[in-house]
Amino acid sequence: MRVNQRYRSLKRFYRWLLEEGEISENPMMRLRPPRVPSQIKEHYGTEALRRVLKACGGGSWAALRDRAAVLILLDTGVRASELTGLRMDDVSLEEQSLKVTGKGSRQRLVPIGNAPALALDRYLRKRPVTYADCVWVSTRREAWTNNGLRMCLKRRFRDAGVPFRGVHAFRRTFAIAYLEAGGSAEDLQEIAGWQSIQMVQLYTKATAAARARRAHRKLSPADRLSLG
Numbered sequence: 001m002r003v004n005q006r007y008r009s010l011k012r013f014y015r016w017l018l019e020e021g022e023i024s025e026n027p028m029m030r031l032r033p034p035r036v037p038s039q040i041k042e043h044y045g046t047e048a049l050r051r052v053l054k055a056c057g058g059g060s061w062a063a064l065r066d067r068a069a070v071l072i073l074l075d076t077g078v079r080a081s082e083l084t085g086l087r088m089d090d091v092s093l094e095e096q097s098l099k100v101t102g103k104g105s106r107q108r109l110v111p112i113g114n115a116p117a118l119a120l121d122r123y124l125r126k127r128p129v130t131y132a133d134c135v136w137v138s139t140r141r142e143a144w145t146n147n148g149l150r151m152c153l154k155r156r157f158r159d160a161g162v163p164f165r166g167v168h169a170f171r172r173t174f175a176i177a178y179l180e181a182g183g184s185a186e187d188l189q190e191i192a193g194w195q196s197i198q199m200v201q202l203y204t205k206a207t208a209a210a211r212a213r214r215a216h217r218k219l220s221p222a223d224r225l226s227l228g
Contacts, residue, residue, distance in 0.1 A: 007031070007034055008033075008196075011028045014026045042168070042172060043169050043172040043176055044074075044170065048162045051160040052070060052157055053067060053070060055156050055157075055159040055160035056070060056156055061127050064123040065127065065137070066152055066156055068119040069153070071115055072119075073167065073171075073174075074174060074177075075113050075116045075174065076098070076174060076191065077170065077175055077192050078100050079193075080168070082101065082193075084136055084145060084148075085101055086134075087134065087135060088134075089133075096112050096114070096117045097109050097111050102193040103193070108193050146167075150166075153167065171192070175192060175203040176203060176207055180211065188200055
């Protein structure tokens with residue numbers, strides 16, 4: 001994956017050099033893109049997430065915050081910086097959507113389900129108002145940072161007895177679950193904020209076998225003979 005990212009970065013860089021007249025020939029034109037493996041690592045299972053959410057139980061504002069964060073990360077696949085960067089004006093509980101700012105300062109609207117919306121509402125009604133514009137507040141009454149988010153989640157996962165695979169693993173979990181539930185690749189790309197279709201194709205290919213097995217159970221030619 002890192003090799004593929006570096007390839008694309010170099011491709012953009014040399015294209016820019018060519019456009020600016022700094023070079024007369026683009027050496028990347030002679031290179032083939034690296035193959036992206038279909039295996040997806042570091043994502044969370046359903047039972048593990050249930051245990052983590054149980055570890056976020058309680059009525060304190062910090063517990064409500066962590067529960068809301070876990071549900072939103074699972075439900076949207078937003079990046080850590082997109083989550084911690086949320087401001088109050090970015091939240092619409094009525095429309096159940098969040099306006100997130102992704103890479104390159106690109107903004108997009110991300111829908112959230114009923115459970116994450118309810119959890120977020122419960123947290124917002126109890127959260128400290130020291131940082132009135134920030135959605136997420138640390139226990140020190142400061143704006144939540146990416147590291148603060150990671151440390152809080154790491155603690156909750158430890159309490160639940162579940163290995164913490166990083167914040168980004170939620171993004172993979174969301175993508176896999178969305179496709180397995182029948183979501184379209186185009187909608188996934190829009191929600192996740194991917195500019196390249198290659199990332200979507202990676203998850204589509206990796207989950208193709210599971211989707212094919214589920215489809216076959218419904219469409220089995222032999223079973224449709226109704227042999228009894």
